[in-house]
Amino acid sequence: MSAVPLNELSAGDIARRIKEGEITAEAVTRACLDRIDARESELHAWAYLDPDLALEQARALDRGPHRGPLHGVPIGVKDIIDTVDMPTEMGSPIYAGNRPTSDASCVALMRGAGAVILGKTVTCEFAGMTPGITRNPHNTDHTPGGSSSGSGAAVADFMTAAAFGTQTGGSVLRPSSYCGIIGFKPSFGTFNVGGVKAAAVSLDTLGLHARSLDDIDLLTDVLVGRPHVAKAAPDRPPVIGLCRTPMWELAQPETVEAVEDAAARLAIAGAAVREITLPASFDDLTVVESKYNGRDIFNRYERSRLMAYEWNNHRDKISDGLSNIIRQGLETDYADYVAAMVRADECRARLNDVFDGIDVLLAPAADGEAPKGLDFTGSPRFQGLWTVLYAPSITLPTHRGPNNLPVGIQLVAPRRQDDRLLSVSRWVWEKLGPA
Amino acid sequence: MSAVPLNELSAGDIARRIKEGEITAEAVTRACLDRIDARESELHAWAYLDPDLALEQARALDRGPHRGPLHGVPIGVKDIIDTVDMPTEMGSPIYAGNRPTSDASCVALMRGAGAVILGKTVTCEFAGMTPGITRNPHNTDHTPGGSSSGSGAAVADFMTAAAFGTQTGGSVLRPSSYCGIIGFKPSFGTFNVGGVKAAAVSLDTLGLHARSLDDIDLLTDVLVGRPHVAKAAPDRPPVIGLCRTPMWELAQPETVEAVEDAAARLAIAGAAVREITLPASFDDLTVVESKYNGRDIFNRYERSRLMAYEWNNHRDKISDGLSNIIRQGLETDYADYVAAMVRADECRARLNDVFDGIDVLLAPAADGEAPKGLDFTGSPRFQGLWTVLYAPSITLPTHRGPNNLPVGIQLVAPRRQDDRLLSVSRWVWEKLGPA
Numbered sequence: 001m002s003a004v005p006l007n008e009l010s011a012g013d014i015a016r017r018i019k020e021g022e023i024t025a026e027a028v029t030r031a032c033l034d035r036i037d038a039r040e041s042e043l044h045a046w047a048y049l050d051p052d053l054a055l056e057q058a059r060a061l062d063r064g065p066h067r068g069p070l071h072g073v074p075i076g077v078k079d080i081i082d083t084v085d086m087p088t089e090m091g092s093p094i095y096a097g098n099r100p101t102s103d104a105s106c107v108a109l110m111r112g113a114g115a116v117i118l119g120k121t122v123t124c125e126f127a128g129m130t131p132g133i134t135r136n137p138h139n140t141d142h143t144p145g146g147s148s149s150g151s152g153a154a155v156a157d158f159m160t161a162a163a164f165g166t167q168t169g170g171s172v173l174r175p176s177s178y179c180g181i182i183g184f185k186p187s188f189g190t191f192n193v194g195g196v197k198a199a200a201v202s203l204d205t206l207g208l209h210a211r212s213l214d215d216i217d218l219l220t221d222v223l224v225g226r227p228h229v230a231k232a233a234p235d236r237p238p239v240i241g242l243c244r245t246p247m248w249e250l251a252q253p254e255t256v257e258a259v260e261d262a263a264a265r266l267a268i269a270g271a272a273v274r275e276i277t278l279p280a281s282f283d284d285l286t287v288v289e290s291k292y293n294g295r296d297i298f299n300r301y302e303r304s305r306l307m308a309y310e311w312n313n314h315r316d317k318i319s320d321g322l323s324n325i326i327r328q329g330l331e332t333d334y335a336d337y338v339a340a341m342v343r344a345d346e347c348r349a350r351l352n353d354v355f356d357g358i359d360v361l362l363a364p365a366a367d368g369e370a371p372k373g374l375d376f377t378g379s380p381r382f383q384g385l386w387t388v389l390y391a392p393s394i395t396l397p398t399h400r401g402p403n404n405l406p407v408g409i410q411l412v413a414p415r416r417q418d419d420r421l422l423s424v425s426r427w428v429w430e431k432l433g434p435a
Numbered sequence: 436m437s438a439v440p441l442n443e444l445s446a447g448d449i450a451r452r453i454k455e456g457e458i459t460a461e462a463v464t465r466a467c468l469d470r471i472d473a474r475e476s477e478l479h480a481w482a483y484l485d486p487d488l489a490l491e492q493a494r495a496l497d498r499g500p501h502r503g504p505l506h507g508v509p510i511g512v513k514d515i516i517d518t519v520d521m522p523t524e525m526g527s528p529i530y531a532g533n534r535p536t537s538d539a540s541c542v543a544l545m546r547g548a549g550a551v552i553l554g555k556t557v558t559c560e561f562a563g564m565t566p567g568i569t570r571n572p573h574n575t576d577h578t579p580g581g582s583s584s585g586s587g588a589a590v591a592d593f594m595t596a597a598a599f600g601t602q603t604g605g606s607v608l609r610p611s612s613y614c615g616i617i618g619f620k621p622s623f624g625t626f627n628v629g630g631v632k633a634a635a636v637s638l639d640t641l642g643l644h645a646r647s648l649d650d651i652d653l654l655t656d657v658l659v660g661r662p663h664v665a666k667a668a669p670d671r672p673p674v675i676g677l678c679r680t681p682m683w684e685l686a687q688p689e690t691v692e693a694v695e696d697a698a699a700r701l702a703i704a705g706a707a708v709r710e711i712t713l714p715a716s717f718d719d720l721t722v723v724e725s726k727y728n729g730r731d732i733f734n735r736y737e738r739s740r741l742m743a744y745e746w747n748n749h750r751d752k753i754s755d756g757l758s759n760i761i762r763q764g765l766e767t768d769y770a771d772y773v774a775a776m777v778r779a780d781e782c783r784a785r786l787n788d789v790f791d792g793i794d795v796l797l798a799p800a801a802d803g804e805a806p807k808g809l810d811f812t813g814s815p816r817f818q819g820l821w822t823v824l825y826a827p828s829i830t831l832p833t834h835r836g837p838n839n840l841p842v843g844i845q846l847v848a849p850r851r852q853d854d855r856l857l858s859v860s861r862w863v864w865e866k867l868g869p870a
Contacts, residue, residue, distance in 0.1 A: 084744070095536065098536045101530065101533045102744045102745070103743075103744040104744075105740055105741045105742075105743050105744065107744075108743035108744035108746075108747055108748075109740065109743045111747070112743055112747050189636065189637050189776075192633075192636060192737065192740040192741050193633075193636055194632075194633040194636065194740075194741040194742075195744070197629075198627075198628075198629040201624065201627060201628055201629065202624050223740075224740075224769045225739070225740055225765065225769065226768070226769040302627065304660070305540055305544065305627040305629075305658075305659075305660055306540045306627050306629040307540075307629075308538075308540050308543035308544045308547055309519070309537045309538040309539075309540065309542075309543035309630075310537070311543075312543055312546070312547050313543075330660065333661070334659045334660065334661040338851050341624075341851060342851055345850075345851075349784045415780075416773050416776060416777055416780075
């Protein structure tokens, strides 16, 4: 018997031990359900959970043949992602009781690999900024971040081995950083978003929350659909670009400390660390006042078109915060949207030059620790820059802040170099380790 | 009284005449329904049509205040696009009776502008290559093209003023060319695809079928959400790049004739016509044997991930043709997909250089006339090249082939220059006119 409770095992360990007959899928699912039972009234990570349905899936797996590399692994699913056997309510009363006709692509791929879809995790309203009721497992007075709030909290609190999140601004990496876990946002387009409710189509990226890099690696291979081969760390120390970003002065002391400490320790460990300044044209992507401020403009403009049905038919059920975003979007000039998109396209194309001779960038993951209170899930600015640039990014829980809450660092690779990011992240994680 | 039957009016004329109190939305809808009643048993353009529901919408518009620039205009909706009050069956028995919880973004935007959602039009199975039962209105022994088969046929046959199509390869422009109407595929990302069933997420583009450029213009403004201002033709003759594409030898004589005749007449009308050869690296996008053949690789790979739910749970209800595509996708190496995507990204970035000094490209719209028979909706190659390149493209019904069936030409602009495309198209259309 392992000393580690079954609900604390990694996805990879669960799959291996079930395959070897040491444990059953039912026992793992039961351990997760017990953990949820003990902690959910405090954390509110789950939007929908039917223990019988989860156990039924697990028992069916135990009875049947080996299904794949995630046989028996419990997965949480953000509640904007369609599930055929559970409601998908989007964090909105408009979709109360909504029952999709099919599983989202990512859910079906997980089931195909043998995963147990444990339940649906709390999302901010339509994956935006209006919070759900989830609390940070490290301190329930603090936000878990958002919009993948339930996924971040549930994985951090050992309620599930891993969970899906989505990132349009910073919705995977921010809750991961705040909750002290690993969050991975692949390149735009790497994971299939079929069956995921859109927020801003040009930015929406499906991502993963887990507690180990092995698990990110394993789940990624299932989602892109290739045989799993663990990605080794590079055999030579990487070249790391220290990228403070144009928003550096907005970083709180704990984030400044995390990034600078990481850079110093990685240099000592042998990495070549070079200061990288993004081209000046990139400033416009993040300066709130700029007319090329892509993240805000895209988010508002696309939201307002995307949500035409909800806006025209159920406006009374949309929060004030989201209503304001939609109103701003409706007032956004289409020509300004196109101009910002052209600018963003140019920056995306130039990003490869930024990586000339650089393996990955090291950047702030979030402003700082999780803010106190549940009304604000924190600023997406440090995550959103890379979302707009379509670059794969990952946060590692390497540091702690003044309130002993987690503070992550962020690593970024060029678009479509997801494998490089996961490989170099291993090297970094081996050197830095958890906070 | 106009001599033109109400079902033959353009969207713009319908809206104007209803606004001026000359006609009612109910009368227009009834005229369309009468036309459908007379012709549907031959053409099979509609997947779902509830005359009472359509008339109810029209009467509600007649009773209520003026809703917007499409007040009373009947619109057909391809049956992969969600409608809250009609089934959305995707051309597949898997989705028989499927009732979405909400309208797709584009449907809600149309309703918000006052449109009558007339019904759902026949689509190839999941917007792929397995045909529905629709026939070409010009000769029912011939395919209408696909996958937006019903939309193309219904608009051409005066059953509806306009209709939505989607293009992942060539599914808007091909049926438009074959049916002798105008088909517009905007830049990738211009129209919101929320609520549209994905086929290959990196290529899926929502588009329009109509019988006039004014209508394309009007509907585009509703969908991007800006006040409608008719786009004038440029006041100077444009510079037109004659782009035969690397597939020129696959064009049938009627397509060669259409493109060359168009080029000659536009030159006589004052346009500067220059022969344009695409960079050699673009060849790989279309050469079937190339490992960088983006359209086929993206389509197969993304399909196979996207349709994991249907493949794992309803395989017996998937056609042999689509099953083969999915199988090929499952066998596609992920690294090859990424390599092809990187190549496509490079070509997309280089496309702006191709347009140096050029306003629009003139290119073949399809191999030739609509092929005989209903088993094959025709090759998407001449449309798909521009889909992969994310460039806006339009087909105009300027010519006829040896069987007196329509043959379109295609005009293409740089990505996000949709307005330029629509403006120059007016100049071209004024000079060439209908076949």
